[in-house]
Amino acid sequence: MLTTLFWIVLGFAVYTALEARGLLPSWIRVWGPLVTFETTNGLGALDRLAAPRHRRRWRVWTNGGVAVTLALLVITFGLVLFAAFVALTQGGASEVNQPRNALAIPGVNDFLPLAATPEILAGLFVGLFVHEFGHGVLSRVEGISVESAGLIVLAVVPFGAFVGIDEDDEREAETSSRNRIYAAGIANNLALAAVAVGCLVLLVSTSIAAVPGVAVGGVYPGTPADEAGLERGDVITAVDGERIESDDDHREALEAANDSVELGVEGARDGTKTVTIERSVVVTSALAGSGDGGGDGEATALEPGQTITAVDGEAVATEREFATALENATVVDLETDDGSGPRTVVAGVAVSDVDSDGALAAAGVLDPGDEPDSLVITVLDGERIVDDGDLFDALEDAEPGETVTLEAAVDGEVETYAVTLGERDGDAALGVALAPGTSGITVTDLGVDAHPHEQHLAVLSGDVGAGDGLDASVLAGALALFALPFAGMIDGVSSANFGGFVGSVADFYTVTGSLAALEGVVFVVATLLFWAWWLNLLLGVFNCIPCYPLDGAKILRTTVEDVGSRIGLESPARVASAAMVGASGLVGVAIALVLASPFLVG
Structure with missing residues (x-):
């Protein structure tokens, strides 16, 4: 992060110093932290591409773009409002919506790895270019003058682009002409994304393989x-x-x-x-209060990094030995290598949250409004429950509506309850959220955090659906592929993000077949295609959001104005402007709430 910010600050300082001394050419301007590069060169190419013999094809292409944009406008508007609702009402604050992740800066944004900076910037530049190129060509197709074009950078990072369209010509153009101009950039981004993802899947599926073995993604x-x-x-x-x-x-x-x-x-x-x-059995994570004392009562809770040496006096050195020792007793004493005395633990599955309308609450395990310090499930229908995996297995064998016996320790007091199982997605459920591991404690006897390189390769190859709960469809494949940069931050999706075949991740893959001698080149090309697809899809969909000055807001305004004119409104232009301002305000507030939710809900 510091490296990226260093270059941004340095670039800003250089631009500012040069401008203060009048050393910048007229086509470079500094606007606070942003710098614009504006030119009139190359505009003649727009006229050649917009020649009469090409106009029909451009209009057919962008008419389709208008239809797609209107559909995405409605979808993105709903998604933005829903995201704000979730962030505020259902604990939606997470790493995904941290404010820094609103910036497309490698090394600052958690999903844009610093090692892939050249590929990310190239993909971003190409996306901005084809977007504004579409606006420029369609402006000329519709007879509207284009006065200039340019790039906006945040010191050294592409931030945006623009084409200077004659505003008088634009206002006089027909609604259909303006809509085609606004939708052209979105259509180009989506088309480029489709081409890039097709090439990516073809390249990866035919030439890249996962290295056999366990890829070490990290070490505890x-x-x-x-x-x-x-x-x-x-x-x-x-x-x-x-x-x-x-x-x-x-x-x-x-x-x-x-x-x-x-x-x-x-x-x-x-x-x-x-x-x-x-x-040796080392703690990798532990809930607060896990192993909260025993013996003389002075021992503290377990903490990551501590080594468990014995269970009830029986030495353990592996996860297998640890699990076997826990099966023999419900309440055990855990000894550690720091000599601080045994920790008394109720060995079972720690419950982190109870649904007030769920099966466990209905069985009277907790009194209304009660919030115990600890709730640990130890037995379900006669089966010993040592960790969360045991409980999931036991529930798989049960049916919704079935009444089972359940033993649980509430603040250390073990009781037996009759629980009528609820239903979730067709499976039996208790209506609880569980902490991982045993009593909120996860351990390892090796310490390797395996990288899901084979899973990532399957998604990149278009092979989804087998073993990961997704339907093998184009939509499922596209969603899985789009989620890769932040997959590790979504529960149940993956254990790591994917940002390209860069850095140490490249060591987990090899190039096969006729391209084997060009391994480094293949990895660079595949990473370029990945970010070209991802960023172009993001740019295309993002610009459909009805928030000014995005294209979605402009199409909303022109469409409302056109419909208003057709149904005989007295002032359709005023109604259209009000609709655009209202939608922009709602979206702006919703986005602000999503970004602020980490501070509002913790």
Whole structure:
């Protein structure tokens, strides 16, 4: 982030100093932090492209663009208002709607990685160019003068573009002509996005493969993997000499391995190596109050980075041993390596939230208005529940409406309840939100955060629907592909974002076939196509929002004015302007609320 901001600040300082000394040419102007580059060169090309023999094709193309824009105008207007409602009423504050993510600046925006800066800026520049190019050509097709064209940058980052259309000519043009001009940029962006995504899917599906093994997306501090020197970009290829191809192979191999295990690793920096890991059970996350004391009552809650050495006096060194020890008792003492004394834990699934209209609340587990310090489910219909995975498995075998026995500890007091299961998406449900792991504690005996490189490759190849709960349709594929830059921030979608075949992520893939000798070039081209598709789709859809000065607001105004004239309104222009201002105001307030929600709802 600091690198990107440094260049922005430096660029702004240079522009300002040059302007103050009168050293900037007339076609460069500084407007606060923004700089415009305006030119009249190349405008003759617009006249050639808008020649009479081409006009019919341009009008057919942009008439379709008008229809698409009007549909997207309604959809985006509803989505913006709905987003504001969710952000304020349902705890919608998240990493996704942080204010910094409203800026298309690599390294500042969480979804635009610094390593992909050249590809992102290229995609953004191309998107802005084809958008304004569409406005310019259609202006000439409709006989409206284009006086200049230019680019707007935030010091060094493309921020916008423009074509200077003669306003008098524009006002005198027919409604259909103005709508075609406004929709031309949107149609061009959407068309370029479609071409780019088609080329991307073709290139990835035929020439890029995931490296076999477990891709190391990160390493938890203080874990065995961290102490052994594993790092992001490494790929685990073998366990105790046994070749592994996937995460499933890795888990199975570790299940069968001893406390000490040898890993074959393709190092991101130091090539092939063998690493010996002495496994231990390390806490990776814990709810506040997890293991909130025992013995003399002076022990503190568990914290990430602590190592659990024993359960009820029985030594544990692996996740398997830890889970087995917890199955033997509901209330256990956990000992750690810091010598601070045992932590007494009710071993089960910690409930983080209870739906007041859900099955658990209806069974009387909690008194109305009661907010216990802890609520842990330990048994469901005779099955021992140790972690959230056990509970999900048990609910899969049950039916909505079925009455089951449930044991739960409310503030440490274990009781048995009869619960009539509710229904959610056709499955049995308790009406609760669960903390991951056991009693809100998640552990690892290795410490590797696996990168979902195979999942990302499947989406990029157009292969969605198999194993990830999505229908194998074009729409599902497009939505999954569009979500990749922020997929890691959406619960249940992915464990990591994807920003291109850049940095350490490129180590998780290889180029196959006839293009294998051009691996670096293929990765650059694929990343360019990814961001060209993503940014052009975003630019096209964003410009449909009915908020001035976006194209959607202009089309709303001209359309309302035209309809008003047809039905005989006394002042259709005034009604149209009021509609545009009203819609712009609502959208502006909604967007402000979404961006402010992290501060309003925490």
